[in-house]
Every structure is written in C-alpha cells, then in structure tokens.
Amino acid sequence: MTTEKIRLGVSSCLLGEKVRFDGGHKHDRFLTETLGRYVEFVPVCPEVEMGLPTPREALRLVGSEENPRLIFARSGNDITEQMQDWADKRVKELEKEELCGFVFKSKSPSSGMERVKLYDKNGSPHTQGVGLFAKTFMTRFPLLPVEEDGRLNDPLLRENFIELIFTLNRWRKALARDQSREALIDFHMRHKLLLLAHSPDIYRQLGKLVASGKGVTTEQLYTNYLALMIKGMRLKPSVSKHVNVLQHILGYFKKQLSADEKKEMLEVIDNYHTGQIPLIVPITLLNHYVRKYNQSYLQQQFYLTPHPLELRLRNHA
Numbered sequence: 636m637t638t639e640k641i642r643l644g645v646s647s648c649l650l651g652e653k654v655r656f657d658g659g660h661k662h663d664r665f666l667t668e669t670l671g672r673y674v675e676f677v678p679v680c681p682e683v684e685m686g687l688p689t690p691r692e693a694l695r696l697v698g699s700e701e702n703p704r705l706i707f708a709r710s711g712n713d714i715t716e717q718m719q720d721w722a723d724k725r726v727k728e729l730e731k732e733e734l735c736g737f738v739f740k741s742k743s744p745s746s747g748m749e750r751v752k753l754y755d756k757n758g759s760p761h762t763q764g765v766g767l768f769a770k771t772f773m774t775r776f777p778l779l780p781v782e783e784d785g786r787l788n789d790p791l792l793r794e795n796f797i798e799l800i801f802t803l804n805r806w807r808k809a810l811a812r813d814q815s816r817e818a819l820i821d822f823h824m825r826h827k828l829l830l831l832a833h834s835p836d837i838y839r840q841l842g843k844l845v846a847s848g849k850g851v852t853t854e855q856l857y858t859n860y861l862a863l864m865i866k867g868m869r870l871k872p873s874v875s876k877h878v879n880v881l882q883h884i885l886g887y888f889k890k891q892l893s894a895d896e897k898k899e900m901l902e903v904i905d906n907y908h909t910g911q912i913p914l915i916v917p918i919t920l921l922n923h924y925v926r927k928y929n930q931s932y933l934q935q936q937f938y939l940t941p942h943p944l945e946l947r948l949r950n951h952a
Contacts, residue, residue: 644737647680658690722771736780828938837867
C-alpha cells in the first residue's frame with residue numbers, strides 16, 4: 636500500500652478550526668486521527684475565505700431550489716452574488732490541487748451537499764437545499780467523490796467513499812506513469828474484482844470498452860473509461876455482490892485447496908452471507924491462500940487490499 640498521501644478537500648471546521656458562525660468548530664476525529672494518516676487535507680471555509688468574521692450572524696438559504704438565495708438569518712442581508720463570485724474563483728484554484736475528493740460539512744448553507752434547509756416565502760424550512768459552494772464544486776468536478784461528515788458515520792457509505800478516493804488516486808498515478816492502451820488494460824486487470832463487487836453490469840461494460848478500443852483515440856478511451864469506472868464505483872457493494880466475488884476468487888484455488896480448506900472457505904463465505912461475521916474474515920483467509928499458494932493473478936487484485944487495513948472499513952458485520 637502506498638505511503639504517499641491522497642489530497643482531499645475538506646470543510647475547515649471538520650479539522651477543528653474555529654471558523655463557524657458561533658466561533659466554534661465541528662472537529663471530526665475520524666478524519667483527522669484515522670483517515671488523516673493517509674490523506675493530505677486541503678481545507679476550505681467559504682464564509683471566512685470570502686471575508687466574513689468569526690463569530691458572525693448565522694446564514695440561511697431562502698427561495699426555491701432553482702434560485703436559492705443566501706441571506707443572514709436575522710438582518711436579511713443577501714450575499715448570494717458575493718458567495719457565488721467567491722465560489723467560482725475558488726473552484727478554479729482547486730483545479731490545481733489534484734484533489735481525489737471532498738468532505739463537506741452537512742447542513743451548511745454554503746457547504747452542505749444535500750438536504751440543507753431551504754426556507755420558503757412563508758419562512759417554512761424544507762430540506763431540499765444544496766450549499767452554494769458545494770453546488771459549484773460538484774458542478775465543476777462531477778466525477779470527484781464527495782461526502783458529508785454525517786453520512787460518513789454510516790460504515791457502508793464510509794467504506795464506499797474511501798474505496799473510491801483510493802481508486803481514483805491509483806488512477807491518477809497510473810496516468811502519470813503511462814497513458815498507453817496497454818497501461819489501461821493493466822489498470823483494468825488489477826481492478827476487475829473490485830469493479831465486479833460494485834457493479835457486475837458496469838464491470839462487463841468496462842471489459843468491452845477496454846477490449847474494443849478501436850475507432851477512438853487513446854485520450855478518448857481513457858476519458859470514457861474514467862467516467863464509467865466512477866459511475867460503477869459509486870454504486871455500493873452488497874453482501875450478495877461480495878459473495879459472488881468471494882466465490883469467484885475461490886475458483887482460482889480449485890487445484891490447490893485441500894477438501895478441508897475448501898470446506899472451511901465455503902463455511903466462512905456462508906457465515907459472511909448470513910451476517911455472522913464481517914467481510915474482513917473471508918478476505919483475510921483468502922489473502923492467506925493467495926500467499927500460501929503464490930496465486931500471481933490474485934496478488935495483483937486490489938479487491939483484496941483496496942485500502943489500508945488500519946482503516947478497519949471491512950470490519951462491520
């Protein structure tokens with residue numbers, strides 16, 4: 636596993652910076668103490684960076700989903716254009732940062748990526764808003780993985796997001812080394828089982844794309860592959876999809892495993908399928924067999940080691 640850190644955008648308050656309207660922060664210790672060992676954060680606070688003081692009057696979104704306005708909750712002063720102008724400039728600056736994703740502060744009228752309170756003309760809130768900066772960022776970088784601090788408390792969403800930023804980081808490094816068709820085939824080969832766990836359909840589409848790359852330039856082939864890969868990786872793996880991949884991996888050992896080893900492996904996969912044990916258990920046993928029998932193809936598969944074990948992302952039942 637690489638030791639070079641992944642560059643990840645983040646709302647500044649989640650790092651413990653006292654930039655919120657009340658002068659406080661929303662320090663997320665998973666981000667700073669666990670994920671931070673593998674990530675270099677690029678902090679962003681829209682309100683402070685555009686010149687607002689801390690503490691300050693609270694902001695809120697008002698109006699419609701199509702035309703939200705950002706106003707101060709008490710005075711009613713409208714700073715929509717000021718925020719939008721700043722956001723447009725900031726995302727241009729962030730193009731140079733080579734980010735692999737962004738973690739937003741939930742419910743923020745500037746940085747919430749979904750379900751932000753949007754007040755109608757009667758002053759009634761509806762959770763249909765999107766923070767102005769978050770919306771600008773997601774529009775400018777549609778393929779970048781994004782999440783919110785609250786959603787990262789869900790173990791499945793957390794695993795999916797982190798798996799995606801590590802995959803995107805490997806993609807960037809592969810491009811930096813070589814952008815030939817052979818290099819794309821190699822990248823795809825190493826990620827086959829990981830893609831299969833997310834979406835069997837897109838796994839098949841990507842295989843066809845790589846195999847029939849004639850008629851398009853190499854640059855276009857890479858562009859098409861990345862868009863389809865991100866689409867597939869955004870789909871969450873399920874227990875049944877993982878079981879399918881685990882059984883597929885087991886097939887590579889049909890000549891090596893003894894009857895007892897195969898029986899044990901099938902029992903472990905079944906125990907995972909029924910929710911008795913977490914995914915890390917069959918993965919650990921399969922990794923043992925990969926080393927024991929020197930299975931060269933599986934040694935290259937990122938499905939078995941998509942991210943550092945220390946993140947404990949596959950330990951939930």
